[in-house]
Amino acid sequence: GAGVSQSPSNKVTEKGKDVELRCDPISGHTALYWYRQSLGQGLEFLIYFQGNSAPDKSGLPSDRFSAERTGGSVSTLTIQRTQQEDSAVYLCASSPGQTDEKLFFGSGTQLSVL
Amino acid sequence: KQEVTQIPAALSVPEGENLVLNCSFTDSAIYNLQWFRQDPGKGLTSLLLIQSSQREQTSGRLNASLDKSSGRSTLYIAASQPGDSATYLCAGPYSSASKIIFGSGTRLSIRP
Secondary structure, three states, rough: OOOEEEEEEEEEOOOOOOOOEEOOOOOOOOEEEEEEOOOOEEEEEEEEEEEOEEEEEOOOOOOOOEEEEEEOOOOEEOOOOOOOOHOOEEEEEEOEEOOEOOOOEOOEEEEEEE | OEEEEOOOOEEEEEOOOOOOOOEEEOOOOEEEEEEEEOOOOOOOEEEEEEEEOOEEEEEEEEEEEEOOOOOOOEEEEEOOOOOHEEEEEEEEEEEEOOOOOOOOOEEEEEEE
């Protein structure tokens, strides 16, 4: 695609429900990153993928958070039993790989947990 | 553990001034460093990427430099305009085999 696509753009859910956030990276990009940005805060690293593998999951806040990537393309971030403190903008970025490290971001998913 | 620090946290200057934003990092294994801007309620837009073999990059009124020995990068904005008002973030240094850490950003306001 022309850019990194994230869906949904907005998600409102009730506390305790599970949510899935989707990221479609730019075609051919091997690296994919997930970040979280709370209101007025900086970007908090969650996880990154190289191909379908996740070498570093150290940023996932708890075991309620998980992510996967299939076919070296689409990635899904799942939050189980959502809590109000999970409310934030979830941003995805992709990068071509070793020869060109430029990061391209999607517009994000605004998650609101009521 | 990589830490990225940006100073100042906020900056307000009159239109037309030249200004410098600072980014410092702790990891001596320096690879690439990238500067972004973020407008309120929007995603991040890439401004400049300095690759490991480079010392600076220029795009229009923007110039970014990377000093590996001191662990610092600067973003220079010439002849600032109100449209430059945004939050500026630096990320890195990083390679494709590592997570990318962002600074907390500098919120820039250009007064007409």
